[in-house]
Amino acid sequence: MSDKESKLASGSLIILLGSILLRFGGFIYRFILTRLLSTTGYGIVGLTLPFQNIFIIGASGGVPPAIAKYVAQYEAVDNEDMVHQIIITGMKLMIFMAVIAAVLMYLISEPIAVGIWNKPEALLPLRFVSLIIPFSVIVGAMRGVFQGFYDMKSIFYSKLIEQIFTIILASALVILGWYAAGAVFGTALGFLVSLIGSYYLYKKDINAYYTVDSFKKITFKDELNLMCKILKFSIPVVISGIAEIFLYDTGTFFIGMFLPSFFAAFYTNASAIARMTLIVANSVSTSILPATSEADSLKDKELLKMYMHQSYRYTTVTSLPVSAFIMVYALPIMVLLFGNEYAQGSEALGILVGGMFFFSVYLIASSMCQGLGKPTFPMIALLIGVVVNFIGSYFLIPAHDITGAAIATTLSTFILMLFTVFELTRISKVHPPYKDIFKILIATFVMVFVMALIPKTIIGMIVGGILGSVVFIIMILLLKAIKVEDVVFIENIINRTGPLKKYLIKIVKIMKIYLSR
Secondary structure, X not given: OOHHHHHHHHHHHHHHHHHHHHHHHHHHHHHHHHHHOOHHHHHHXXXXXXXXXXXXXXXXXXXXXXXXXXXXXXXXXXXXXXXXXXXXHHHHHHHHHHHHHHHHHHHHXXXXXXXXXXOHHHHHHHXXXXXXXXXXXXXXXXXXXXXXXXXXXXXXXXXXXXXXXXXXXXXXHHHHHHHHHHHHHHHHHHHHHHHHHHHHHHHHHOHHHOOOOOOOOOOHHHHHHHHHHHHHHHHHHHHHHHHHHHHHHHHHHHHHHHOOHHHHHHHHHXXXXXXXXXXXXXXXXXXXXXXXXXXXXXOOHHHHHHHHHHHHHHHHHHHHHHXXXXXXXXXXXXXXXXXXXXXXXXXXXXXHHHHHHHHHHHHHHHHHHHHOOOOHHHHHHHHHHHHHHHHXXXXXXXXXXXXXXXXXXXXXXXXXXXXXXXXXXXXXXXXXXXXXXXXXXXXXXXXXXHHHOOOOOHHHHHHHHHHHHHHHHHHHHHHOOOOHHHHHHHHHHHOOOHHHHHHHHHXXXXXXXXXXX
């Protein structure tokens, strides 16, 4: 393996670990808070989450990826002056935007908590969100610098510090009697500690670009031009990021408007579980973009078709059975993770997980559109989905409570999936592998039928999950829903199973022989 390949592989592995850590840490945070707070208190915390996410993304403006891009670009040609200037200018821009966003969040907190939601108890937690924004945005800038220097370990450590101290401090403040406001304030303190840790790593590992004396200063006009350059790159990123959050959290906003706070607690946790199905899609979408771009550049239609069909199959054959499992056992999953009080969120979870499967397919199709040089349509489809979700939530939540929110989100993801897949088919002239997808659907239906016969208890969920998985795998092989080339994907996983590899690899060989007949 060459140095570049080794660097890429190790960096990707560290980022993957960081992503898993972030998601796992998020579940620990939710698990603890659901047991320290009442459903009403946790619901108040849940109502603040959309604002945390929207203002953090809005304030950062997609600037961290821009910092990473230009730091890497100028560092590659040894232009140290521009590397330094990108860091300084990017930091200034993000601090300026963070202050504006924090002030805006503070100003709108009362109209939203009291005027729209009629929940005065949400006022202080919403105001504490304004404290989170500056710390989180500056941390984001630091991580952008680390990424530009390909210092993935520092990104990992930065996230680790954030997760650990957020969980500890939020839990401690709730125990001390700060209630929901303590959970939000603890999050702000977690980002503050992460900022201190990130600054230490920045000074320690990027010391050559920390001192400013050896770099020439640029004029105010040149710095404004550089800010515009950074913003130009950032705007599409921030639009897509905010639109995606609106897609996830529009229901939460209207739940706060129409329903008591404890409904937000049920919906927030149901949404978090449903999004677990996106893990594989996010991984595949990251890989398919350069692969599609490569095939398109080579004008190799067969290679493009193979990449696209594999992506559809990988996503469907992994995300669909997981979605089906969560849908069937939504009740015991909610009870196991969050307690009996959260059983009321199971119906919404069963619906939402279908929506997240549709969104998984959208992610794949969106990445392939970007790889083909057509990034605009997926963004437009996402915005259409947001509008559909907004209208649907407004009318369905008063009539069907959080089930209405789940229906609106699922409908919107279905529509944006269809739009994007149809557009991808039009521009690529490659149809999805309908026959293979239909076979996977049949295998999933059989799996659901088997699981539905088993009691919906925690023990039943374990037994049903094992039996359902075995039945699904057998059906996939009998129907030949996957191809011989798809087994490479399975081999890559098995090669990392340590002592189990020598046993599992035999199964893979049998699969190859059967599928090649």
